[in-house]
Amino acid sequence: MKKNIKLILGAGAAALIAVSIGAAPASAHVPKSVRGNVVLTANLTELNDSGASGKAIAVVRGETIRAIGIRATGLSANAPHAQHIHYGEEAMNECPTLTLDTNGDQRLNTVEGIPAYGPVVVSLNTSGDTTPASFLDVTRFPVSKNGSYSYLRTNIRFTDVAGTGDDGGNGTAADIAEAIRDGEGVVVIHGVDYNGNGMYDFEAGNSELDGTLPAEATDPAACGVLD
Template sequence: MKKNTKRVLGVGAAALVAMSLGAAPAMAHDPEPSPGKNVVLTATLTELNGSGASGKAIAVVRDETIRAIGIRARGLSPNAPHAQHIHYGEQALNECPTLALDSNGDGRLNTVEGVPAYGPVVVSLNTSGDTSPASFLDVTRFPVSKNGTYNYFRRNIAFTDVAGTGYPGAGGTGTAAQIAEAIRAAEGVVVIHGNDYDGNGAYNLSDPEGASELDPSLPAEATDPVACGLLH
């Protein structure tokens, strides 16, 4: 298996991700990954909030850069944008949440309720431009599902310093190096957002879920998590 893994890692990151998303055999990664090596991480995405969404994510990480990442998702609200991120927190459980975290008892998880499980956003997996947490709510730059599915691919995403990730010091800021190390060590969680609960074809502030807890100008339907998986 090690021999095959080394051979595969010899090809470009883009080819590696494409092969993996095409149902190539699972590949092992170094149990003690060092910064200077390619680390291959995979996540099986399972539904949250009864969305019916699922998928798979493959990432190749080296040093403080995601050399390539691919996501294949299905069962999503059709023809709608879906924000997606890598979450991580030094004090989080770094796993997918359950309804046990539904603190207000409304029967669904919003993004903030899931933070103790998956941590804050450390990378915005959008289609263009800035990929830092500053872009985590720019819904217009995230993939749009065509009939409920999409294939996402992006290269060379740099990790950044992120405040609020729970590290000791002012603001609990984690450095890019610290966050990259944690992701390589299988502590990052991929989360996809966006659930048209009533199936009316749009995310609406007037729907029963109301406004997002993250931004009152956005519907909760646009930001509620719908699929989640640990990169390992």
């Protein structure tokens, strides 16, 4: 069934854009600019053989994401899924492949993917702080229902982020926003139930991001470039 999400473009905007998340074909045309707002889309494809897929649409103006909607399916069921926008001046700003599997375990963890998609610049959670400081607060990320979820959040401000600038220096909010508007942002959804037992456990080891969490909870499951 077609899933329509209306993206309200803020108090100063006169436009109301209705977009289809996960329903329109990949070739469908989305205008890149609507009254000063840049419209970006990402077709999300699986990582780590997760079976996940989806679509993200973001409306960006200046240093603010006026709205971002995500529709994802094929995820680990009834589990939280951390999701972020990644970017780095020194990164390739694309989705990773297994060529970045540096430890030879035939899966990509989040850190191994950083040369491709860059550091976290926005945490796409459901409430509260959206800076990289919240990137692992799994209590505030979407929970899939039977493997799917729809997400919508408005008025997210970009912030300065350490490690995203030239030579790993600080990236300013203005620089990051400009890069995202130019199509260099990457949406990554995390959480892979490798053994299919219906929960995140430690069979695949501990997360390289936080040893108290299982790798299943933080490994990337789907990825797409916002362009």
